[in-house]
Amino acid sequence: MDVRNCRNCGRLFNYLGGQNICPACRDEIEKKFGQVKEYIMDNPRSTIQEISDANDISTNQIRQWIREERLQFADDSPIGIECEACGATIKTGKYCDACKGRMANALSDSIAKPPAPEPPKPKKEDNKNKMRFIKK
Numbered sequence: 001m002d003v004r005n006c007r008n009c010g011r012l013f014n015y016l017g018g019q020n021i022c023p024a025c026r027d028e029i030e031k032k033f034g035q036v037k038e039y040i041m042d043n044p045r046s047t048i049q050e051i052s053d054a055n056d057i058s059t060n061q062i063r064q065w066i067r068e069e070r071l072q073f074a075d076d077s078p079i080g081i082e083c084e085a086c087g088a089t090i091k092t093g094k095y096c097d098a099c100k101g102r103m104a105n106a107l108s109d110s111i112a113k114p115p116a117p118e119p120p121k122p123k124k125e126d127n128k129n130k131m132r133f134i135k136k
Helices: 023-042 048-055 059-067 097-110
Strands: 003-005 012-014
Touching: 023 048, 023 059, 048 059
Parallel strands: none
Antiparallel strands: 003 012
């Protein structure tokens, strides 16, 4: 059993994995997520700072939701974050499409592919093991 202190409120809780926050704080963050999502639907041209101020949530938390692909913005939205590999502006996730493609290719190239199985060789007829009949 792993008991930890919540990084938000300091209460002790049984840590099961994920973020280092207690269930009460996690529920509060999920409520805030619902408010933020509604606000974005009503105000699609808002900036991260405007969303943060209107919903009393940190800009870091909004960026985390974008990186986790829980929030995604339209192409004409002023909101964008940087690709962690090349720095290009993206609307959701951690990497741009080009970097994702490069990583996928590098990964598939690094995995050794098994050789193709050889077709079975035809059996050579062997007269030694055949049954013989004596003609009378």
